[in-house]
Amino acid sequence: MVRGVKVAKAVITAAGKNQRTLPLQTLVDCDGISKSALAILAGEITAAGIAEIAVIVHPGDEAAYAEAAGPLASRMRFIAQPEPLGYGHAVHCAADFTGGEPFLLMVGDHLYTSRTAESCIAQLLAAAESAKCPISAVQATHESKLPFYGTIGGRRVQGAERLYEVETVIEKPTPTEAEQKLVVPGLRAGNYLCFFGMHVLTPQVMEALSQGIATGQTGLSPALAENARRERYLAIEIQGRRHDLDLHYGLLATQLALGLAGKDRDEVLSLLVDLLAQSQA
DSSP states (O other), X not given: XXXXXXXXXXXXXXXXXXXXXXXXXXXXXTTSOEEEHHHHHHHHHHHTTOOEEEEEXXXXXXXXXXXXXXXXXXXXXXXXXXXXXXXXXXXXXXXXHHTTSOEEEEETTEEEEESSSSOHHHHHHHHHHHHTSOEEEEEEEEGGGGGGSEEEEEEEOTTOTTEEEEEEEEESOOHHHHHHHOOOTTSOTTEEEEEEEXXXXXXXXXXXXXXXXXXXXXXXXXXXXXXXXXXOOEEEEOSEEEEETTSTTHHHHHXXXXXXXXXXXXXXXXXXXXXXXXXXX
16 A cells, blocks of 8 residues: 555666667757756656655666766666566566556656646645555557556546546557457446556565566556456546657657647648748759
8 A cells, every 4th residue: 555655756667678878869849948858757757756766777778877867867766677588577576676666667668748736746646645555547549559568447436537446457468459458437438448658566566567577467457357356556647749759750849848738839730821831842
């Protein structure tokens, strides 16, 4: 159980073969300042009140990540995943760092824009503190995107807006599998609750990961499914959008989203209008 303890540590995973360079990419953030994706993400984490961050990296990437983090590198510990043994294994590499405390887990190739005054991270942390149990952020996602995300099945928590009791978790399900096992009442047809790229997890999840790794199961989703059988586990629809840098045109789409959500919105809109006009000329 989280027991209302303030989450003080965060883990960012960035060791994946196809994703390891994405957090190093430079974008212009909502304040109009050029930063690496890692620095943007870490800035939101620290702004939400978390002081310590572990970044799980590919061996040899430590120096590049420290440079990309800029001033926030002093708050980071870079932990190498010695072998590419899966996402759950990468998370478990931070077990000593998290110790017996709840922690925020983020993926390094996603950035976020919020539809409220609170950041997406702050929304999740507030929900975790209130619920006093592990909780994952989710977003209603069309079935065409299921090959990219872990997906939950469950039911709405009575009287709680956007909150769900998680009953099962399946990593990258097929549409047929999702239709059979992951339909959540109240969602539009063909839409499912897919992970948003951020979770507040407990030491019990680390235990489930350890047991899974011992039997060759190195993913995160099976550990979360096992955790749902052991203790209360919730999901919340965040009021915001995730932006996956790893998708086709993901960097472009993310930069546009940050620009349109920030102080340079009018300039970005003017640039888009000019580009559209030139393409039609």
